Amino acid sequence: MKFIIFYVILFFILILYSNYYYGKKFHQCKTSDQNEIFYIDVEKLPNELIVQLKNALNHGSKLNPTINFNNAKGSKLEYNQIPLEIQSFYENDYYKNEVSNSVGEQVYYADENEKYRIFARMYKKGDFLDWHYDNNFTVGNRYTLVIPVLVENNTSEFMVKDRKTGEERIVPIPIGKGVIYNGSITYHKIKKQMDGLRLVIIIPFYTNPNKTIIGEIREQVRNITDYYLTI
Numbered sequence: 001m002k003f004i005i006f007y008v009i010l011f012f013i014l015i016l017y018s019n020y021y022y023g024k025k026f027h028q029c030k031t032s033d034q035n036e037i038f039y040i041d042v043e044k045l046p047n048e049l050i051v052q053l054k055n056a057l058n059h060g061s062k063l064n065p066t067i068n069f070n071n072a073k074g075s076k077l078e079y080n081q082i083p084l085e086i087q088s089f090y091e092n093d094y095y096k097n098e099v100s101n102s103v104g105e106q107v108y109y110a111d112e113n114e115k116y117r118i119f120a121r122m123y124k125k126g127d128f129l130d131w132h133y134d135n136n137f138t139v140g141n142r143y144t145l146v147i148p149v150l151v152e153n154n155t156s157e158f159m160v161k162d163r164k165t166g167e168e169r170i171v172p173i174p175i176g177k178g179v180i181y182n183g184s185i186t187y188h189k190i191k192k193q194m195d196g197l198r199l200v201i202i203i204p205f206y207t208n209p210n211k212t213i214i215g216e217i218r219e220q221v222r223n224i225t226d227y228y229l230t231i
Contacts, residue, residue: 026131026187029163035187037160037171038102038180045089045149045201052083053149053199057122061230068230074127076230077120079112090118090203095145095178099205102180103143107205115223116204123156123198129190131161134183135222137215140208144183146200148173153196161187 045053056077063072079087091109100107110117121129136142146158158171158179163186170191173179181188183204211219 026161026166027133027163027185028166029185032163035160035163035181035185036103037186040095040098040102040145040178040180042095042147042176042178043089044176045086049083049086049089050150050199053077053086053120053201054122056081056083057120057199060120060122063127064231070130071132072129074124074129075122078115079117079119080115082118082120086120086201087118090147090201095203096205099143099145099180103141103182105141105143105207107143107207108209110204110206110209114204115226116202118201118203121200121202123190123193123200125193125195125197127156128192131187131189133185133187134204135218136184136206137211137219137222138206138209139212139215140206140210142183143180143205143207145178145180145203145205146173147178147203148175148198148200150197150199151175152198154193154198155191155195156193156198157191159189159191163187 057075060075060077060081063074063076065071065073096107096109134142134144158173159168160171160181161168171179
């Protein structure tokens with residue numbers, strides 16, 4: 001029995017390490033010159049919904065760099081914490097079709113039980129998100145759509161690192177535009193916010209939302225670590 005418990009614990013440690021290793025370490029690709037970044041037009045979120053989102057984020061999960069290995073600082077909302085009117089605003093065929101047309105593959109929203117089917121972040125003074133790849137537990141490609149909804153004195157800019165050269169560059173995202181990238185292969189971060197704030201909606205899209213057993217396990221490990229690394 002002790003050996004079974006030991007191997008179960010070891011297995012989960014290996015899954016946790018693989019999530020961290022592939023999510024944080026830069027994987028250079030000699031056959032690619034640059035990351036593909038796409039833009040789409042997006043409808044401006046009405047002011048009353050921006051106020052709702054901001055208030056919800058003020059009471060959302062807090063990312064504390066002292067307990068998450070200095071990976072992130074800021075506020076975050078999961079799907080079920082986002083007001084229903086805002087969920088409905090972004091859940092429609094327009095976004096699915098625009099992303100599909102941009103990337104050249106048919107994409108789909110995540111399942112409704114995915115805690116990050118749609119999520120939101122708020123960056124205030126000192127908040128940031130370190131270099132990483134986006135989690136993808138499915139058997140298909142993951143494309144991430146980032147939509148800024150409120151920007152005040154922004155310095156928390158979106159940055160990517162070239163897959164071949166390692167060169168870092170800023171990708172501007174003005175209000176009224178959304179940026180799409182392959183989150184599984186595009187190494188990216190959000191610079192530290194020096195003043196003011198920035199609110200963004202993030203929507204993952206998948207070419208095949210189905211998961212393998214390992215994908216399901218990795219997702220559950222992600223959920224457990226999220227629980228302990230937020231306050």
